[in-house]
Amino acid sequence: MKLTLHIWRQKNRSDEGRFVTYELADVDDHMSLLEMLDLLNERLIGKGEEPVAFEHDCREGICGSCGLVINGIAHGKEKGTTVCQLHMRHFADGDVVYIEPFRARAFPVIKDLVVDRSAFDRIVQAGGFVSARTGSAPDGNAVPVAKPVADLAMDAAECIGCGACVAACPNGAAMLFLAAKISHLGLLPQGQPERSARARAMVSRMEYEGFGSCTNYRECEAVCPKRISVNFIARLNRDFMKASLFNETIPAGKAAGGA
Amino acid sequence: MHWIAAFYRSTVGKKVVMAATGILLFGFVVVHMLGNLQIYQGPEKLNHYAALLRSAPALVWGARIVLGFSVLVHILAAVQLTLRNWGSRPVKYQVRAYQEADYAARTMVWSGPIIAVFVGYHLLHLTLGTAHPDFDPEDVYRNVVIGFQAVPVALTYVVANLLLGFHLYHGLWSLFQTLGLNHPAYNTARRVFAAVFAAVIAAGNVSIPVAVLTGLVK
Ligand code: FES
Numbered sequence: 001m002k003l004t005l006h007i008w009r010q011k012n013r014s015d016e017g018r019f020v021t022y023e024l025a026d027v028d029d030h031m032s033l034l035e036m037l038d039l040l041n042e043r044l045i046g047k048g049e050e051p052v053a054f055e056h057d058c059r060e061g062i063c064g065s066c067g068l069v070i071n072g073i074a075h076g077k078e079k080g081t082t083v084c085q086l087h088m089r090h091f092a093d094g095d096v097v098y099i100e101p102f103r104a105r106a107f108p109v110i111k112d113l114v115v116d117r118s119a120f121d122r123i124v125q126a127g128g129f130v131s132a133r134t135g136s137a138p139d140g141n142a143v144p145v146a147k148p149v150a151d152l153a154m155d156a157a158e159c160i161g162c163g164a165c166v167a168a169c170p171n172g173a174a175m176l177f178l179a180a181k182i183s184h185l186g187l188l189p190q191g192q193p194e195r196s197a198r199a200r201a202m203v204s205r206m207e208y209e210g211f212g213s214c215t216n217y218r219e220c221e222a223v224c225p226k227r228i229s230v231n232f233i234a235r236l237n238r239d240f241m242k243a244s245l246f247n248e249t250i251p252a253g254k255a256a257g258g259a
Numbered sequence: 260m261h262w263i264a265a266f267y268r269s270t271v272g273k274k275v276v277m278a279a280t281g282i283l284l285f286g287f288v289v290v291h292m293l294g295n296l297q298i299y300q301g302p303e304k305l306n307h308y309a310a311l312l313r314s315a316p317a318l319v320w321g322a323r324i325v326l327g328f329s330v331l332v333h334i335l336a337a338v339q340l341t342l343r344n345w346g347s348r349p350v351k352y353q354v355r356a357y358q359e360a361d362y363a364a365r366t367m368v369w370s371g372p373i374i375a376v377f378v379g380y381h382l383l384h385l386t387l388g389t390a391h392p393d394f395d396p397e398d399v400y401r402n403v404v405i406g407f408q409a410v411p412v413a414l415t416y417v418v419a420n421l422l423l424g425f426h427l428y429h430g431l432w433s434l435f436q437t438l439g440l441n442h443p444a445y446n447t448a449r450r451v452f453a454a455v456f457a458a459v460i461a462a463g464n465v466s467i468p469v470a471v472l473t474g475l476v477k
Contacts, residue, residue: 006353019353072356098354105347170360172347203271212347213270213340215367216433222358231441237271238439244266 001027001093005040007052008100010109017109019098029089033076034059034066036088037099053112061085061225064160067167068113069100074164074223082162082225102167105210106174117163119209120177124161127201128181130190143189156184158226165220165228171212176220178202179232186239196243203240270343273336278434280329280336285431285456287326288423292463298476302400309399334375341368363429370426377419384412407471416468424461428453 002025010017024040031039034056041051057065061082068083070076076086091097099113107115145153159180166174182199185191191198214233221230266272294312297305312319357365380390385402388394393405407413431453435441440449470476 008353017350069352069354072352072354073358077356100352100354103348103350103352105349109350168358170365171344173344203269207270210347212344213274214437215274215340215344215364216429216436217360217364219358219360230436231443231446234436234439234441237275237437238441240269240271241275241439244262244269244272 001088001091003027003091004096006096006098007113009052009112012111013108027088029087031088032059032084033068033070033086033088034084053114055114056084059084062160064162067102067162067164069102069167071098074102074167075225080225080227102163104166104172106172107163107166119211120161120163120174122209123174123178123202123205124181126205127194127198128185130185130194132190145188149187153184153187156180156187156228156232159184159228160226162225164223164225166211168219168223169212170217170219171215173214174206174211175214175233175236176224176228176230178206179236180228182236182239183232186235195239196247199236199239199243270340273340274437277333277336278437280333281430281434283325283329284333285427287322288460292460295467296463298400298403298467305400306398337371363425366425367429370422374419374423374426377415380415403467404471404477407468410472413468413472417465420461420464423464424457427460428457431456
């Protein structure tokens with residue numbers, strides 16, 4: 001098939017950026033969207049032009065590196081799919097495709113379609129961990145976890161940190177990401193000691209990084225390649241409220257471990 | 260009080276405050292509508308209700324202070340959060356295809372201020388009477404009928420109350436989420452609750468100017 005691509009090109013962080021239009025012929029149904037971009041890049045390189053920069057790694061939907069906004073939808077219109085798993089058979093000959101980077105103040109564009117998502121790393125550093133003593137691995141069944149709890153924790157732990165939730169949110173909020181991390185750890189026994197401090201620290205860091213606030217649009221849930229539920233955001237709110245209003249062990253106004 | 264300031268400073272805290280004040284304002288809107296619907300029982304009934312309220316100034320002023328404070332805090336938090344949200348994406352998308360965000364959710368930021376302006380007008384029109392052509396503080400029924408016989412005024416009320424319906428539809432669902440009240444057992448009920456109450460309030464309030472315009476109430 002033949003496609004008309006409008007792709008965001010931006011030389012570096014300080015460049016203003018603009019759309020450039022490419023006509024791409026011989027796109028195969030079996031290609032993923034990233035393979036389609038590979039094809040475009042081969043042709044650009046052949047012509048001595050600068051290839052389109054985009055981020056990717058596993059190309060099997062598990063690493064969270066890839067992330068593009070395709071015709072106004074983060075990761076494209078197929079539900080529960082990363083852009084590396086989005087196949088060209090979902091497009092038709094002659095389609096016009098707009099490809100943009102994830103846009104948010106907290107995700108500055110580095111080049112073309114590559115954005116800097118290190119704000120997520122700093123949020124995790126603020127509280128998205130459990131402190132455990134090092135040493136040999138503990139016995140698998142030493143800490144019993146009920147099956148429904150383990151399942152729910154796993155649903156949250158599916159988050160691959162791609163940032164589509166931020167990209168899709170009209171407010172540029174990172175709440176679904178935070179909710180997934182906070183719920184995944186907060187549901188398990190190992191996550192309990194730091195549960196209150198974690199909610200405070202991660203929310204505080206999120207705000208510091210310049211993400212917006214949640215107004216319950218549920219756009220995040222709709223584009224999440226792992227279909228993380230907004231129900232986890234309610235859980236995050238619950239943890240945050242408990243930590244802020246009812247927890248006597250954290251000094252008021254201080255978010256332990258955070259910015 | 261440091262803890263509450265710290266809580267309010269966070270975006271999650273502001274949302275909780277908006278949800279809490281939203282509940283108070285919702286409660287008022289319900290009572291207000293029920294009071295107003297007495298217009299269908301005739302002038303005596305409605306005017307008697309108004310006199311009853313006037314005879315309990317402590318109650319009325321208590322409510323006014325709480326509600327006024329709630330409105331101010333609700334607006335303050337909304338403005339602060341909205342400014343933050345507007346700043347969170349300096350370069351906009353060229354193409355935007357919403358997946359879930361419905362009309363009500365996307366227009367909260369407009370329905371809110373429009374309702375606020377309308378409430379100001381409504382107070383001048385039917386509470387203070389300064390924006391009313393022929394106001395009689397003792398005769399609420401007559402004030403309403405005369406007020407709504409002006410078509411533009413009646414239409415303003417209709418539009419504002421439809422917007423209130425949209426605002427409530429998103430707000431009433433959203434507040435559960437914000438307050439962390441989420442459970443598979445009642446998640447569907449939250450949607451139903453929001454839709455039913457938004458529709459009932461909008462319909463109840465809209466019915467009054469419509470009833471006057473069509474001559475049902477005169
Ligand atoms: S490249 Fe790893 S998830 Fe797409």
